[in-house]
Amino acid sequence: MRQLLPPTHPRHQKMVRDLLYGADATDQMVLTGAEIMHASTLRAFIEFMPALEGHDKRENLTALRDVPVEIFVGDSDKLTPKRHSRQLAEALPQAELHVVERTGHMIPQERAQLVTEAIERLLARATAERAVA
Known part of the structure; x- marks a missing residue:
């Protein structure tokens, strides 16, 4: 085959x-x-x-409750249901959920710029918080 x-x-x-x-x-x-x-x-x-x-790692989400989190899911993702991403966002108060239009499961490949920008935001927040501490 x-x-x-x-x-x-x-x-x-x-x-x-x-x-x-x-x-x-x-x-x-x-x-x-x-x-x-x-x-x-x-x-x-x-x-x-x-x-x-x-x-099922929902019980482990407490480790992420107090840190910035960016969650991405494609609106056409057939492997990861959008409801799972919504549940993650609900469980994590500082999470930002991004449902990306016209995108499937391969978000880092399909929307590399969006993922790069999210990583940059997270790094900027982490380094700013570290500088204050």
């Missing part, structure tokens, strides 16, 4: 686009995502699924 559908195959790219990306993703972004998926084995995906099913 992997040989029949390499990352450059149109069907592989359509599957990856539909699963991971929003409407504005470029063909190059999708090809990169297809290459990443192609490099992962089916066995790895299957063995990873139980860890995802049991991954």
Whole structure:
């Protein structure tokens, strides 16, 4: 199957686009995502699924309650439901939730500038708070 559908195959790219990306993703972004998926084995995906099913860290959120947090979710994300991001934002009083239009699961790739700006904001706040202390 992997040989029949390499990352450059149109069907592989359509599957990856539909699963991971929003409407504005470029063909190059999708090809990169297809290459990443192609490099992962089916066995790895299957063995990873139980860890995802049991991954509930809500009780650990208290460690983030008093720090700035930026939460991003694509409005077209098929892997991470928007309700999960909303629940995180509700549990974290200092969190800022960003629902990014026309974006799927691959936000750092699709909207690199937005993610970079968020990291810069967090770093600026952390360094300002440290300078005051």
